[in-house]
Amino acid sequence: MVEIGTRIRIIKMVGEPYYQGKVGIVELIDGIGQLHGTWGGCAIVPDKDEFEILRNLRTNFIRKPIGDEITPKHEFIIVKTIIISNQELMRVINEPMDEYEFILENKHLMYVEDNIWHVLAVTSKNSEFVLLIESEGFGYCRYASIIYKKILE
Numbered sequence: 729m730v731e732i733g734t735r736i737r738i739i740k741m742v743g744e745p746y747y748q749g750k751v752g753i754v755e756l757i758d759g760i761g762q763l764h765g766t767w768g769g770c771a772i773v774p775d776k777d778e779f780e781i782l783r784n785l786r787t788n789f790i791r792k793p794i795g796d797e798i799t800p801k802h803e804f805i806i807v808k809t810i811i812i813s814n815q816e817l818m819r820v821i822n823e824p825m826d827e828y829e830f831i832l833e834n835k836h837l838m839y840v841e842d843n844i845w846h847v848l849a850v851t852s853k854n855s856e857f858v859l860l861i862e863s864e865g866f867g868y869c870r871y872a873s874i875i876y877k878k879i880l881e
């Protein structure tokens with residue numbers, strides 16, 4: 729579903745070959761469902777024009793990184809997946825040093841052996857990402873990383 733703020737790439741716009749391949753963000757959906765955005769002056773007509781929705785990609789940028797800090801290097805195994813509410817997931821992400829019952833209950837499952845991290849995967853039904861946690865026997869996120877669910881498929 730397209731909504732304001734959605735990033736799209738135009739594949740084919742009827743009568744407007746110049747717009748092919750342009751990428752933009754939907755700024756307005758008018759009363760007849762046409763999409764207006766940052767790609768230029770022409771509106772996209774969803775029933776006639778072809779376009780694809782692009783995911784907004786995110787990563788962490790490290791200031792003045794040292795060599796391997798920016799390269800994923802930890803091999804991991806998900807030992808258990810825990811589904812929580814979206815609200816609770818955001819709380820864990822925003823307050824990772826708080827103690828959580830689900831981490832305490834599963835702390836025996838998380839460890840690092842032979843450079844392979846055994847982690848919990850915590851997510852919600854509607855989330856696009858998974859929070860990976862290794863607690864080193866504690867009840868909080870001692871180590872954490874976020875990856876997109878699509879990567880795990």
